[in-house]
Amino acid sequence: MSAKFLSFLTLLLLLALPAHASPLAQSDTPPFILPFADPPSPSTWLLGQTYGNTTGAYVNRINFYQAGQGLHFGMDFSAPCGTPIVAVGDGVVTYVDNLGFGSAPHNLMIDHPNGYASFYGHLLETPNLQAGQAVQQGQTIALSGDPDETCTSRPHLHLEIRNAAAYNLAYNPAPLIHADWDSLALIGSFGTGFSRDLSNPRQWQFLADQPDVQFWGPMLNDYANPWPPEWTR
Numbered sequence: 001m002s003a004k005f006l007s008f009l010t011l012l013l014l015l016a017l018p019a020h021a022s023p024l025a026q027s028d029t030p031p032f033i034l035p036f037a038d039p040p041s042p043s044t045w046l047l048g049q050t051y052g053n054t055t056g057a058y059v060n061r062i063n064f065y066q067a068g069q070g071l072h073f074g075m076d077f078s079a080p081c082g083t084p085i086v087a088v089g090d091g092v093v094t095y096v097d098n099l100g101f102g103s104a105p106h107n108l109m110i111d112h113p114n115g116y117a118s119f120y121g122h123l124l125e126t127p128n129l130q131a132g133q134a135v136q137q138g139q140t141i142a143l144s145g146d147p148d149e150t151c152t153s154r155p156h157l158h159l160e161i162r163n164a165a166a167y168n169l170a171y172n173p174a175p176l177i178h179a180d181w182d183s184l185a186l187i188g189s190f191g192t193g194f195s196r197d198l199s200n201p202r203q204w205q206f207l208a209d210q211p212d213v214q215f216w217g218p219m220l221n222d223y224a225n226p227w228p229p230e231w232t233r
């Protein structure tokens with residue numbers, strides 16, 4: 001048997017094995033809410049990086065994400081420093097600023113009665129909570145920060161959903177949080193994509209169809225209805 005065929009057999013065997021069982025089946029209603037009280041927008045928060053085998057995780061698989069089998073084992077939400085973070089579900093605080101979990105400079109772990117735990121990383125300051133304290137779904141529990149502690153380089157919330165108490169498994173938060181993930185992914189992050197004129201949305205959306213510039217000619221992109229909306233950093 002060729003090595004290729006053997007590895008194919010190994011793949012079939014792995015596919016036949018049961019995956020880690022989640023505390024809840026994925027067909028159930030998502031038990032959690034988004035970690036923000038405000039709706040998404042360029043001045044509040046946007047989806048920054050999803051959970052899983054992202055390009056960012058692949059590039060950093062042997063440094064930042066080695067403990068997580070090379071995957072981005074949480075979900076990032078781009079948000080200006082100081083954006084209020086809410087508890088995704090009712091629960092009890094288990095750890096405040098335990099940097100063994102990573103996501104400096106400040107973080108928070110909450111255990112939920114359904115067997116999951118939620119973890120909030122790169123917080124602006126030590127949350128004003130104690131281990132053992134009960135929190136309610138939607139309660140403001142922390143303020144978002146920046147891992148570089150500048151609030152200008154890459155401010156975001158890193159959110160993980162793990163198994164409560166043991167914390168040795170990380171789950172994809174998307175199926176566990178009630179949200180319009182398709183729209184959030186379509187809107188995208190605070191990245192550097194092309195600005196869109198919503199009255200002519202297909203104009204200049206590709207690398208090769210950007211217009212030439214005539215110096216001191218009239219403004220090309222002074223349109224009234226841009227996406228993302230106009231905002232200043």
Ligand SMILES: [Zn+2]
Nearest residue numbers: 074075076158
């Ligand atoms: Zn992250």
